[in-house]
Amino acid sequence: MTTAPMSGRKAQAARNDELILTAARAVFTADPAAPISAVAERAGVGISALYRRYPSKEALLRKLCGDGLKLYIEVARRAVDDEGDPWEVFAAYLRGIVDADTSSLTIRLAGTFEPTEELFRDSALASELAVRAHRRAVEAGVLRPDVTPADLALVFEQLASIKLGDAARTAELRHRYLTLIMDGLRVPPSRSPLPGPPPGEGELERRWVPDGRGKG
Structure with a gap:
């Protein structure tokens, strides 16, 4: 068709x-x-x-957050349905959520509008899938059992706060620090190669200059 x-x-x-x-x-x-x-x-x-x-602005905010929730659900459902290697599945889930960047919406828009029933339902489903993805990794013995889904939610928000350079550089740095975090989450801890170079002094300095201008 x-x-x-x-x-x-x-x-x-x-x-x-x-x-x-x-x-x-x-x-x-x-x-x-x-x-x-x-x-x-x-x-x-x-x-x-x-x-x-x-x-209205509120209708637009609801649409943004609704789309973000649906994207989160899509990524989490893939992790729950995937019967592959437990750590690789969980790592792909973490990377997928970071790439989806839904946490940027949570950080900035939470509490700025009245959610609808659909948003509440999607939020509950997203939470349920996140718990299931987490539980599978713990039960498989590949994720530290003292790490909770709430811990991971705040990890995602911390990574979403990284904004340096253009979109490609921001994504590269987020994955660099996600890799560091995943090495600590994994059982046993690992030491993976880090994506991309660390931020240079010029990159950090440019954050303090209006419009991103400054010495490189």
């Missing part, structure tokens, strides 16, 4: 929606108090086009 191509108007609406959501994530993870007009400006769409799709 083939999917019929969208009409020009529908295709444009879909493109606008993608632009709006990408812009909203960038705007609100930087400043949850930013006005919705900042999203329209960053997305390059008219404010009326944005309001036709999302009638």
Whole structure:
């Protein structure tokens, strides 16, 4: 069965929606108090086009967090369903959550809007799957038993707080420190090669200069 191509108007609406959501994530993870007009400006769409799709800032925040939860569920479900090597499955789960970057939304948007029943249900499912992924790793003897799912949730948030350079460098550094953390989580502890180089002095200094400018 083939999917019929969208009409020009529908295709444009879909493109606008993608632009709006990408812009909203960038705007609100930087400043949850930013006005919705900042999203329209960053997305390059008219404010009326944005309001036709999302009638309020709260509706847009709910959509962002709902999409983030669904992505988390997808990653966690893969881990729960995978019957492969227990540590490799668990490590892939950790890497998948870091790549999904859903914790950036948690850090910045938690408590800024009223959740819907659907969000509560998806949150409960995400928690259930995270517990199951954790329990499998503990029962297989590959994960320290004194580490809890709540510990891992805060590890994800700590890694999401790393933002240095462009998106590629940020991702590289997050995986560098995730690898360090995983070596400590694993039973027995391991000593894996670390992805990418450590941050240079210039990279750290640039954080203190407006607009990221500074000596390299």
